[in-house]
Amino acid sequence: MPVQRLFRNGGLVTSVVLVQRIAPFVENDEHMCETSRMDKRERADLFRQRLLEAVAQKGWSQSRLASEAQLDRSTVSQLLGGEAARLPSSQALGEIAGTLQVSSDWLLGLSNHRGGASEILEQAVQMTEVQRHPVDAQVLDWSLEAAGAKIRHVPAGLPDIFKTEEVLTFEYEDAVRRTPVQAIADAQAQMDLLRRPETDMEIALPVQVAESFALGQAMWQGLSAPVRRTQLQRMADELEDLYPSARLYGFDQRQRYSVPFSVYGQQRVAIYVGQRYLAFSAPRYIQLMARHFDDLVRAATVHAHQMPDWLRQLAKRVR
Numbered sequence: 001m002p003v004q005r006l007f008r009n010g011g012l013v014t015s016v017v018l019v020q021r022i023a024p025f026v027e028n029d030e031h032m033c034e035t036s037r038m039d040k041r042e043r044a045d046l047f048r049q050r051l052l053e054a055v056a057q058k059g060w061s062q063s064r065l066a067s068e069a070q071l072d073r074s075t076v077s078q079l080l081g082g083e084a085a086r087l088p089s090s091q092a093l094g095e096i097a098g099t100l101q102v103s104s105d106w107l108l109g110l111s112n113h114r115g116g117a118s119e120i121l122e123q124a125v126q127m128t129e130v131q132r133h134p135v136d137a138q139v140l141d142w143s144l145e146a147a148g149a150k151i152r153h154v155p156a157g158l159p160d161i162f163k164t165e166e167v168l169t170f171e172y173e174d175a176v177r178r179t180p181v182q183a184i185a186d187a188q189a190q191m192d193l194l195r196r197p198e199t200d201m202e203i204a205l206p207v208q209v210a211e212s213f214a215l216g217q218a219m220w221q222g223l224s225a226p227v228r229r230t231q232l233q234r235m236a237d238e239l240e241d242l243y244p245s246a247r248l249y250g251f252d253q254r255q256r257y258s259v260p261f262s263v264y265g266q267q268r269v270a271i272y273v274g275q276r277y278l279a280f281s282a283p284r285y286i287q288l289m290a291r292h293f294d295d296l297v298r299a300a301t302v303h304a305h306q307m308p309d310w311l312r313q314l315a316k317r318v319r
Helices: 022-027 039-060 060-068 071-079 090-100 117-124 137-145 163-171 180-194 207-216 225-242 282-299 304-313
Strands: 003-008 012-017 125-129 151-155 199-206 244-249 262-263 268-272 276-280
Touching: 003 039, 003 282, 039 060, 039 071, 039 090, 060 071, 117 163, 117 225, 125 199, 125 262, 137 180, 137 199, 137 268, 137 276, 151 282, 199 276, 199 282, 207 244, 207 304, 225 244, 244 304, 262 282, 276 282
Parallel strands: 151 199, 199 244
Antiparallel strands: 003 012, 125 276, 151 262, 262 268, 268 276
């Protein structure tokens, strides 16, 4: 039975089915990993390189590997030092991987995680606790690590980075555990990162979210019209100023659905599930979610170059 947990975030219930549901889709997609397109010679070369690395890390000789893996010395000799690199049989591969405590997928270049199954799972899937704060340290660290690479982001509401102090105070007044000065400084740090010339960020937002904000509906009920209008106008100005480094697309939630998540270059993908981030670092998971994001962009009803004008028109509807 898959392990399923439900988390609630501002009225949005996200069902996260851990690993058991994700793995079949990932494993069956031959286009998810660059190394899946290697030819046999290239894969054999990579196998030898990684096998030599694993044996060296153990400090073993060829004879020791053959003995521990219960393989013929001639077989190990051919794999490690033959004239032409060769791939092992499935039996030899399993024995070698188990003996060296590395993943057979890693030996073959199908994964970047070298550990055994339990270690791979621990490295590839992490649950990170977060405080509900407009800009938390974990997100900022992940953004800095991905500097120079594309960051893709689907927020739970309006993107926090573009929110005015009035909107942040309204949304986070009971959750922020820092002084206003600290909150403003943290938000400014992320905006400074966004203004770096090497930054490349794409954001996909359901148009219904922006429309609900403009009308003061859902979680924004009680937020005054002048504050909502100012927010939309400021967001339009900042997007126009930051384009093309920052690009916001609007998609129709009736046609496409997405949980809140971010893809940080090739380093990781983080799915926001309320007070936690479910973070994946395995390349296949990252590419799966990057493709999902790209599908949202392709289905956009408001494109990035149109977004500032669209937001200004929406601001005129605020009453």
